[in-house]
Amino acid sequence: xxxxxxxxxxxxxxxxxxxxxxxxxxxxxxxxxxxxxxxxxxxxxxxxxxxxxxxxxxxxxxxxxxxxxxxxxxxxxxxxxxxxxxxxxxxxxxxxxxxxxxxxxxxxxxxxxxxxxxxxxxxxxxxxxxxxxxxxxxxxxxxxxxxxxxxxxxxxxxxxxxxxxxxxxxxxxxxxxxxxxxxxxxxxxxxxxxxxxxxxxxxxxxxxxxxxxxxxxxxxxxxxxxxxxxxxxxxxxxxxxxxxxxxxxxxxxxxxxxxxxxxxxxxxxxxxxxxxxxxxxxxxxxxx
Amino acid sequence: xxxxxxxxxxxxxxxxxxxxxxxxxxxxxxxxxxxxxxxxxxxxxxxxxxxxxxxxxxxxxxxxxxxxxxxxxxxxxxxxxxxxxxxxxxxxxxxxxxxxxxxxxxxxxxxxxxxxxxxxxxxxxxxxxxxxxxxxxxxxxxxxxxxxxxxxxxxxxxxx
Ligand SMILES: Cc1cc2nc3c(=O)[nH]c(=O)nc-3n(C[C@@H](O)[C@@H](O)[C@H](O)COP(=O)(O)OP(=O)(O)OC[C@H]3O[C@@H](n4cnc5c(N)ncnc54)[C@H](O)[C@@H]3O)c2cc1C
Ligand code: FES
Ligand code: FES
Numbered sequence: 041x042x043x044x045x046x047x048x049x050x051x052x053x054x055x056x057x058x059x060x061x062x063x064x065x066x067x068x069x070x071x072x073x074x075x076x077x078x079x080x081x082x083x084x085x086x087x088x089x090x091x092x093x094x095x096x097x098x099x100x101x102x103x104x105x106x107x108x109x110x111x112x113x114x115x116x117x118x119x120x121x122x123x124x125x126x127x128x129x130x131x132x133x134x135x136x137x138x139x140x141x142x143x144x145x146x147x148x149x150x151x152x153x154x155x156x157x158x159x160x161x162x163x164x165x166x167x168x169x170x171x172x173x174x175x176x177x178x179x180x181x182x183x184x185x186x187x188x189x190x191x192x193x194x195x196x197x198x199x200x201x202x203x204x205x206x207x208x209x210x211x212x213x214x215x216x217x218x219x220x221x222x223x224x225x226x227x228x229x230x231x232x233x234x235x236x237x238x239x240x241x242x243x244x245x246x247x248x249x250x251x252x253x254x255x256x257x258x259x260x261x262x263x264x265x266x267x268x269x270x271x272x273x274x275x276x277x278x279x280x281x282x283x284x285x286x287x288x289x290x291x292x293x294x295x296x297x298x299x300x301x302x303x304x305x306x307x308x309x310x311x312x313x314x315x316x317x318x319x320x321x322x323x324x325x326x327x328x
Numbered sequence: 329x330x331x332x333x334x335x336x337x338x339x340x341x342x343x344x345x346x347x348x349x350x351x352x353x354x355x356x357x358x359x360x361x362x363x364x365x366x367x368x369x370x371x372x373x374x375x376x377x378x379x380x381x382x383x384x385x386x387x388x389x390x391x392x393x394x395x396x397x398x399x400x401x402x403x404x405x406x407x408x409x410x411x412x413x414x415x416x417x418x419x420x421x422x423x424x425x426x427x428x429x430x431x432x433x434x435x436x437x438x439x440x441x442x443x444x445x446x447x448x449x450x451x452x453x454x455x456x457x458x459x460x461x462x463x464x465x466x467x468x469x470x471x472x473x474x475x476x477x478x479x480x481x482x483x484x485x486x487x488x
Contacts, residue, residue, distance in 0.1 A: 045349055046332060046350070069393070071391075076390075076392075081372075091395075115385070117386075141373075141462075142439065143376055143386050144373055144461060147385075147388075
């Protein structure tokens with residue numbers, strides 16, 4: 041068998057070149073908290089490891105056009121320590137900071153969490169709710185895609201061969217905006233979401249003017265639940281509106297049935313978390 | 329075949345080593361550098377027995393590659409004591425019997441030090457959450473948490 045190689049390029053062009061040269065056998069290494077676990081378990085044996093942590097664009101957070109651009113390989117600990125990001129997008133930050141232990145957070149990146157494409161990835165519902173836009177670079181150049189278009193199925197993304205996720209952009213927000221992420225796990229720490237729900241909304245006085253809802257762990261991919269956002273928008277987040285949005289979340293569920301959560305349980309909880317996350321987001325928006 | 333040459337610092341001392349491209353930092357520390365204080369409990373990020381710091385960031389050494397360490401500063405359990413002088417956390421763990429078999433202890437100490445370096449006055453909840461990535465099959469955690477709280481309290485006392 042051929043030996044795995046390791047390289048730590050300094051630029052994205054160089055990284056894309058290495059990916060292309062490997063003919064599909066290379067894997068990006070960010071924090072390694074999925075990759076090294078999978079390699080050790082023997083489920084993955086990449087021909088080449090391309091470590092992207094020496095690439096400045098992929099390891100920094102910049103404020104841009106009133107929003108933020110988070111390098112795909114920035115670790116969760118750094119994201120949690122970024123005061124301005126925390127102020128603008130508390131839901132996104134809390135989701136990323138739920139990933140694993142302090143040790144895992146010192147390495148795990150949001151980009152890796154997205155690219156590993158677990159339906160239960162904690163960062164994904166919050167980033168979907170936030171309307172994050174991904175920048176991707178590959179042999180054919182750069183393109184952008186909305187985060188909800190990344191996941192194709194458990195462990196599968198829509199990235200083409202040799203494409204690298206470069207950064208995650210969070211848009212500028214109007215005043216009166218807030219977001220929140222809640223997950224249900226059977227333990228208090230170090231567990232995988234049975235359901236995860238992210239809500240981002242903008243309030244004008246007592247009225248919700250727009251809302252986006254991301255739902256995780258209840259279908260083969262993390263989803264944008266447009267009907268739930270639509271049910272909240274234009275309402276005063278009264279019980280009827282919350283119930284309509286919760287029903288939309290339940291209707292979107294196509295969960296697995298396992299010992300950690302039955303289909304009926306996961307479906308019910310999706311509605312419960314939607315209600316709770318909406319109220320937290322509204323409170324943060326200053327509207328309630 | 330093509331082993332990778334890496335220069336880094338470990339506990340402040342410059343080191344050089346050769347490693348396989350897929351060799352973990354934990355294996356480099358234990359097998360190449362003879363620093364066997366860091367333990368392998370699971371090899372998958374779940375137990376924290378391999379806790380080290382890389383550029384002051386708490387990390388599982390089992391989930392990092394040796395090859396990544398070029399120019400990095402690594403801190404291990406071997407760096408806690410100064411000669412025969414134990415670190416206050418080490419002393420307190422001994423004093424308060426915060427260990428039994430001891431396999432988890434280096435990881436708990438490195439993680440606890442990383443906590444107190446950042447947050448010298450943590451609440452019990454903060455200590456418990458910070459140490460959630462360290463597993464112990466013997467002590468039931470309570471003595472460990474109390475030892476860390478006690479060291480924090482003493483640090484506050486002496487800094488006053
Ligand atoms: C003990 C433990 C607990 C955990 N708990 C949670 C949890 O509670 N919630 C949760 O969501 N996750 C959890 N995880 C998984 C989580 O740590 C990972 O999903 C992490 O976020 C992945 O990021 P990484 O930087 O470590 O990625 P890596 O492991 O480096 O990469 C992950 C995958 O994505 C690919 N990849 C990475 N970056 C890019 C890129 N920029 N472009 C293209 N492909 C890329 C890699 O090739 C690999 O296939 C846990 C893991 C461990 C070990
Ligand atoms: S050996 Fe690294 S976390 Fe268990
Ligand atoms: S003392 Fe034995 S595992 Fe903690």
